[in-house]
Amino acid sequence: MLVEAGHFALALALGLSLIQFLVPLWGARANDPVLMAVAPTSALAVFACIAFSFLALTSAYLSSDFSVLNVVQNSHSAKPLIYKISGVWGNHEGSMLLWVLILALFGAVVAISRNSIPMRLQANTLAVQAAVTIAFLLFILTTSNPFTRVVPAALEGQDLNPLLQDPGLAIHPPLLYIGYVGFSISFAFACAALIDGRIDAVWARIVRPWTLGAWAFLTLGIAMGSYWAYYELGWGGWWFWDPVENASLMPWLAGTALMHSTVVMEKRDALKVWTILLAILTFSLSLLGTFLVRSGVLTSVHSFAVDPERGTFILGILILFIGGSLALFAWRAPMLKQGGLFAPVSREGALVVNNLFLATACATVFIGTLYPLALEVLTGEKISVGAPFFNFTFLPLIVPLLLLLPLGQTLAWKRGNFLGTAQRLYAVFGISILATIVMFAFTYGGPVAAPLGIGLGLYLVLGSLNEIVTRSWSKGTPPAVAWRKARGLPRSAWGTAIAHAGVGLTVIGIAATAWGIEAIGSLKVGERLKGGDYEVRLERVIPRVEANYREDAAVLTVFGSGRELGTLETMKRLYVTRGMPTTEAGILTVGLGQVYASIGDAQPDGSVGIRLYHKPLVLLIWIGSLVMAIGGGISLTDRRLRIGAPAPAKAIPPNAVPAE
Amino acid sequence: MTRKQRRLTLIGVAGCVLAVALGLVLYAMNDTIVFFNSPADIQAKSVQPGTRIRLGGLVKEGSVQRGADQQITFEVMDAEAAIKVNYKGLLPDLFREGQGVVAEGILESPSVFRADSVLAKHDENYMPREVADTLKKQGHWQGEADAAPKTQ
Numbered sequence: 001m002l003v004e005a006g007h008f009a010l011a012l013a014l015g016l017s018l019i020q021f022l023v024p025l026w027g028a029r030a031n032d033p034v035l036m037a038v039a040p041t042s043a044l045a046v047f048a049c050i051a052f053s054f055l056a057l058t059s060a061y062l063s064s065d066f067s068v069l070n071v072v073q074n075s076h077s078a079k080p081l082i083y084k085i086s087g088v089w090g091n092h093e094g095s096m097l098l099w100v101l102i103l104a105l106f107g108a109v110v111a112i113s114r115n116s117i118p119m120r121l122q123a124n125t126l127a128v129q130a131a132v133t134i135a136f137l138l139f140i141l142t143t144s145n146p147f148t149r150v151v152p153a154a155l156e157g158q159d160l161n162p163l164l165q166d167p168g169l170a171i172h173p174p175l176l177y178i179g180y181v182g183f184s185i186s187f188a189f190a191c192a193a194l195i196d197g198r199i200d201a202v203w204a205r206i207v208r209p210w211t212l213g214a215w216a217f218l219t220l221g222i223a224m225g226s227y228w229a230y231y232e233l234g235w236g237g238w239w240f241w242d243p244v245e246n247a248s249l250m251p252w253l254a255g256t257a258l259m260h261s262t263v264v265m266e267k268r269d270a271l272k273v274w275t276i277l278l279a280i281l282t283f284s285l286s287l288l289g290t291f292l293v294r295s296g297v298l299t300s301v302h303s304f305a306v307d308p309e310r311g312t313f314i315l316g317i318l319i320l321f322i323g324g325s326l327a328l329f330a331w332r333a334p335m336l337k338q339g340g341l342f343a344p345v346s347r348e349g350a351l352v353v354n355n356l357f358l359a360t361a362c363a364t365v366f367i368g369t370l371y372p373l374a375l376e377v378l379t380g381e382k383i384s385v386g387a388p389f390f391n392f393t394f395l396p397l398i399v400p401l402l403l404l405l406p407l408g409q410t411l412a413w414k415r416g417n418f419l420g421t422a423q424r425l426y427a428v429f430g431i432s433i434l435a436t437i438v439m440f441a442f443t444y445g446g447p448v449a450a451p452l453g454i455g456l457g458l459y460l461v462l463g464s465l466n467e468i469v470t471r472s473w474s475k476g477t478p479p480a481v482a483w484r485k486a487r488g489l490p491r492s493a494w495g496t497a498i499a500h501a502g503v504g505l506t507v508i509g510i511a512a513t514a515w516g517i518e519a520i521g522s523l524k525v526g527e528r529l530k531g532g533d534y535e536v537r538l539e540r541v542i543p544r545v546e547a548n549y550r551e552d553a554a555v556l557t558v559f560g561s562g563r564e565l566g567t568l569e570t571m572k573r574l575y576v577t578r579g580m581p582t583t584e585a586g587i588l589t590v591g592l593g594q595v596y597a598s599i600g601d602a603q604p605d606g607s608v609g610i611r612l613y614h615k616p617l618v619l620l621i622w623i624g625s626l627v628m629a630i631g632g633g634i635s636l637t638d639r640r641l642r643i644g645a646p647a648p649a650k651a652i653p654p655n656a657v658p659a660e
Numbered sequence: 661m662t663r664k665q666r667r668l669t670l671i672g673v674a675g676c677v678l679a680v681a682l683g684l685v686l687y688a689m690n691d692t693i694v695f696f697n698s699p700a701d702i703q704a705k706s707v708q709p710g711t712r713i714r715l716g717g718l719v720k721e722g723s724v725q726r727g728a729d730q731q732i733t734f735e736v737m738d739a740e741a742a743i744k745v746n747y748k749g750l751l752p753d754l755f756r757e758g759q760g761v762v763a764e765g766i767l768e769s770p771s772v773f774r775a776d777s778v779l780a781k782h783d784e785n786y787m788p789r790e791v792a793d794t795l796k797k798q799g800h801w802q803g804e805a806d807a808a809p810k811t812q
Contacts, residue, residue, distance in 0.1 A: 344673075385692070386692070389689075392687070392688040393681070397684075521730065601751065
């Protein structure tokens with residue numbers, strides 16, 4: 001019964017979204033506050049309906065209701081509780097439901113922050129948001145209904161794909177979706193501004209926290225996905241330039257550019273048209289990502305089921321929204337009042353350079369990801385564009401950007417002085433170059449990329465923090481005064497410095513992978529395998545039987561420079577229901593590095609294959625991403641954003657509408 | 661600086677970055693792209709030894725041999741030809757004789773391939789798409805015998 005109610009609630013949400021789309025749009029046009037006030041009410045109702053629907057599906061999973069097709073295909077009564085919950089979105093239908101749930105959640109949050117957003121803007125924004133909701137609800141109801149029943153009901157489920165039976169599934173998709181879908185708000189605001197034909201610094205001030213929040217979540221989501229792939233797939237890699245990864249990287253790059261360009265718009269009332277375009281492109285890339293991952297065009301762990309009908313539908317949504325919003329842009333953007341131009345050497349000039357490099361880098365990823373698909377459609381030739389392509393095109397565009405980053409952060413607004421700025425960074429330059437030379441000397445003969453990359457990362461970390469130091473301390477300032485001054489700096493300055501330092505940490509982590517060591521061998525119990533300074537000894541292989549799988553666990557003792565560091569376990573599992581084997585890597589963290597081992601097949605002579613890696617400083621890749629997201633979060637609490645935009649009094653109509 | 665100069669500076673810088681990016685992309689397109697071939701393609705197109713390719717097909721039944729230190733050889737075949745693959749490393753969990761596989765590496769001679777990575781399907785529901793397409797093209801597609809029910 002609850003399942004049918006969930007299905008009905010979803011259909012009801014579709015009807016309400018139609019109201020949320022049409023009425024406020026008309027109201028904004030006719031300047032009728034009563035009609036415009038329908039927007040927040042209906043947005044909250046849509047959210048309530050979709051949330052109910054999501055809970056209904058969750059309850060079907062919790063009670064292992066095997067009369068629901070979706071539950072039969074993706075669950076099992078013996079599955080641990082956490083995977084019953086996260087399994088709700090561990091399949092195509094459920095993940096799309098999560099997608100619209102988050103979409104509706106964002107609509108609801110816009111709806112309740114009514115005091116800080118001018119009414120017309122809010123009405124138009126929620127109408128655009130509703131249009132997206134309608135498209136995706138139609139998609140779910142017509143092609144991917146999670147509430148389909150099976151008659152007769154199955155006795156047992158087919159279990160969840162074992163690769164997804166991991167805590168990562170509970171965290172990675174929600175974070176990623178909050179990021180992806182969060183950009184729909186920037187998109188909706190951009191379209192609303194175009195519909196209204198008016199855009200100003202207040203708009204930028206309203207949009208910025210949404211972009212910042214979505215960006216922080218997307219950063220976390222990508223980092224989490226990367227770490228999950230790293231420990232789950234057992235290849236020891238953390239980024240494969242797989243099309244599915246690129247699908248999330250593209251909106252991230254565009255969103256990073258958007259986040260920076262809204263700052264220019266807010267502070268200097270410039271770059272308006274570009275910012276609007278970026279907001280549209282960022283969400284378009286999120287939609288493209290959804291299409292690539294969900295349509296079955298690409299095969300990966302993410303594509304749950306291949307169904308051409310679904311692919312065509314999402315492609316339709318993609319064309320409708322990207323084409324529609326770009327057409328709207330082409331039609332209305334020339335009518336927007338242009339902002340002023342500014343001096344090339346200034347903070348805003350530097351932010352333009354940032355946008356230029358990020359957008360170009362995003363374009364190369366776009367080409368590398370879509371070219372093989374286009375070529376296959378056009379000529380039937382199958383090619384693969386892998387890491388070499390991206391290393392060759394993406395890195396040369398990102399490294400100059402990173403080199404300029406601390407300079408840009410230090411430049412003054414309006415009229416900057418390049419030499420003066422460089423002077424403020426002398427110490428940072430000096431220390432970084434010195435550190436690079438020392439590292440190079442110590443690892444002479446090793447890979448050159450590692451010391452250079454770590455030097456660059458160090459320069460980023462020091463350069464970012466240098467900004468805080470020079471703004472609060474000069475020669476002769478007592479430490480107490482400097483500390484007070486530093487604490488008095490706006491939160492956005494701290495957020496910027498911390499996020500940029502996070503970029504530096506990630507760069508260090510990535511560069512250090514060049515020092516990584518890999519060894520492979522067949523071991524019998526008691527034998528050792530050496531990889532660089534580290535060595536493992538196979539202690540024993542233990543067979544175990546768990547609720548929904550059985551496994552052989554190899555226990556390895558890790559030695560580093562003669563000392564015993566600890567033990568790790570790597571497992572070969574067989575998930576009984578699906579008859580699917582998986583490998584679980586064993587990881588021992590040593591400082592910021594990790595010793596990583598995965599088990600291969602058992603040999604006829606009783607030995608097992610072991611692949612061993614040592615990955616120095618590898619944790620910094622994800623720690624850096626976490627620091628970036630924290631920086632974004634700190635910026636979000638800046639007073640300027642907390643207090644909200646000073647809306648002109650006449651934009652808020654008298655309280656004619658009773659609160660619902 | 662006049663307004664016009666400022667605008668020109670911006671356009672100039674943007675033009676330079678885009679030109680560099682375009683150059684990099686075009687160069688990389690020539691150099692770093694790997695073509696997918698089935699064993700029959702290698703014969704038909706007479707792919708030069710030393711070329712980096714992705715080889716896809718079915719693992720021939722009974723062809724997998726394990727040597728010392730995780731040295732593995734197996735044969736990848738399609739309906740028309742077969743090619744011997746040498747690989748050192750751990751095979752993916754779903755590597756099976758008689759099933760689809762994609763290997764990336766260097767073609768050493770027209771009949772020997774040295775793989776540096778071997779990919780099998782991610783789960784039981786499908787075989788690598790390129791392999792499925794090749795078999796379909798050659799008319800030997802028999803559906804995914806062990807695949808999950810059609811409802812998936």
